[in-house]
Amino acid sequence: MSSDVDPRIAKRVKMADGALITRMLDISNGLEDVIRMGRGDPDLDTPAHIVKAGQEALANGATHYTHPLGIEPLRATIADNIRRFGGADYATDEIMVTPGGQHGMFVIALSLLNPGDEIIVPCPGYNPYTQAADLADAVVRKVPMTMETNFTLTAELVAPHITERSKILVLINPNNPTGTVTPPDEVRKIAELARENDLIVISDEIYARLTFGNNTVQPVAPLPGMRERTITLSGFSKAYAMTGWRIGYLAGPRALIEPMSEVNHAFAISTTAASQHAALAALTGGDACVEEMQRTYDGRRRAILAGLDAIGMSYAEPQGGFYVYADVASLGLGMGAGAFCERLLAEGRVMMYPGTIYGDHTDDFVRMSMTQPVPRIKEAMVRMAGVVDAIRAEKAALAS
Numbered sequence: 001m002s003s004d005v006d007p008r009i010a011k012r013v014k015m016a017d018g019a020l021i022t023r024m025l026d027i028s029n030g031l032e033d034v035i036r037m038g039r040g041d042p043d044l045d046t047p048a049h050i051v052k053a054g055q056e057a058l059a060n061g062a063t064h065y066t067h068p069l070g071i072e073p074l075r076a077t078i079a080d081n082i083r084r085f086g087g088a089d090y091a092t093d094e095i096m097v098t099p100g101g102q103h104g105m106f107v108i109a110l111s112l113l114n115p116g117d118e119i120i121v122p123c124p125g126y127n128p129y130t131q132a133a134d135l136a137d138a139v140v141r142k143v144p145m146t147m148e149t150n151f152t153l154t155a156e157l158v159a160p161h162i163t164e165r166s167k168i169l170v171l172i173n174p175n176n177p178t179g180t181v182t183p184p185d186e187v188r189k190i191a192e193l194a195r196e197n198d199l200i201v202i203s204d205e206i207y208a209r210l211t212f213g214n215n216t217v218q219p220v221a222p223l224p225g226m227r228e229r230t231i232t233l234s235g236f237s238k239a240y241a242m243t244g245w246r247i248g249y250l251a252g253p254r255a256l257i258e259p260m261s262e263v264n265h266a267f268a269i270s271t272t273a274a275s276q277h278a279a280l281a282a283l284t285g286g287d288a289c290v291e292e293m294q295r296t297y298d299g300r301r302r303a304i305l306a307g308l309d310a311i312g313m314s315y316a317e318p319q320g321g322f323y324v325y326a327d328v329a330s331l332g333l334g335m336g337a338g339a340f341c342e343r344l345l346a347e348g349r350v351m352m353y354p355g356t357i358y359g360d361h362t363d364d365f366v367r368m369s370m371t372q373p374v375p376r377i378k379e380a381m382v383r384m385a386g387v388v389d390a391i392r393a394e395k396a397a398l399a400s
C-alpha cells in the first residue's frame, strides 16, 4: 500500500499503483479531442428494444426489490441461453443475477475463500479477481503468460502454481486484456487439472459471444466432472453494450449458489429490477444485435491491426473480446509501456492503458479498446505513428 493511505484503512485494502492512472487523467483533463481507447466500455448504444423494455418495466412498476437471485423469467431464460451455447444444465435456483459480473467476483471471493486460501489467476488478466481475493485475505498465485504463445493459458503453465492451499482457478475466456481465446482442447486439459486437484474453476465467459474468425469458446461447466466445481461468470455489459445497466450473472451448482446468495443478498439485496427486465429483452430479442456488434468490432479490429502493421508494432492475435494487446518493446524506443501511454496521450491525444494495470509482469504492452468507430481508430493510428516518429527522432538526435 502506498505510504499516503490513511492508517485507518484496513490492511487488506491493497491500493493499485494509482499514480499512473491519476497522471493520465490529469494529462487528459487539459486536452481536447482525445481519442479514448482506454476503458472497456463500448461506445455503442444499448439496442433500442432493450432500452424500451427497461423503460416499460419502470413505467409498469418494476421499482422494487426482486427475488435475491433475480426475477424467475430472467433466470429461466439465462439457463436456456447457457444450454443453447453448449453450456451445462441449470435449474433456476442455480442462476444468480448480480449487479454486474464484477460484483459476482467479490461475492465468490468472500463466499469461498478463507484467509490463506490460494486463488490462481492468469497474468495478465482482468485485475478485479486479484482485488476480490485481496479483500478475502486470500493468496493470489499469478500465472505469467507470454506473447510467444499468444498469452494462452495452458494446463502446463498452471500446474506448477498448484499447492496444498489452492482452492480456485480463474479462466477468462476470451481474456481481457489480451484478447486470447483458450483453445477448446486446452480448456479440457485445464478442467482435468482442476478435477485432479479438487479446484473450483471460475470460468469468466463474459466476452464469449464476441469472438473472431474460427475461434469459439468451450464452456467449462459441461465438461466431465466439472459442473459441481465450476462457476460461470457472465453478463450483458459487453455483448449487449449494457455496462451502465449493471447486470451480470453467476451460474453454478446449488451447493455453491445457495450460500453465495446469502452474501449477495447482504451486499445488494437484489439487482436493479428494470435492468433485469431489460436483460430479459436482450436474451429474448434475437441474435441480430449481438451479431451486428461482433461485425462492428471485427471491422475495428482490422483497422487497428492495419495501423499497427504500418507502424511495425507487434501484437497478440486478438481472437475475441474487444481489445488489442500490442508490444511497445517491439518498437525499440527504449521506453516502457507506461511512459509510452503518457506520451501518446500528451502528444497524440490518444488514451490507451498499459498492461501493468492488468498485472502484466513486464512493462512492455498496451491495451487498446475497440471502443471507437473506424475513422477515429484510423486517426488514432496516424497520431500514434507521429508520436513514435517523434520519439525515434529524439533518440537519433541524442545518439548523434
Ligand SMILES: Cc1ncc(COP(=O)(O)O)c(C=O)c1O
Binding pocket: 040, 099, 100, 101, 102, 103, 126, 172, 175, 176, 204, 206, 234, 235, 236, 237, 243, 246, 247, 248
Ligand atoms: C473479463 C471481464 N469480466 C467481467 C467484467 C465485468 O463486467 P460487468 O461488471 O460490467 O458485468 C469485465 C469488465 O470489463 C471483464 O473485462
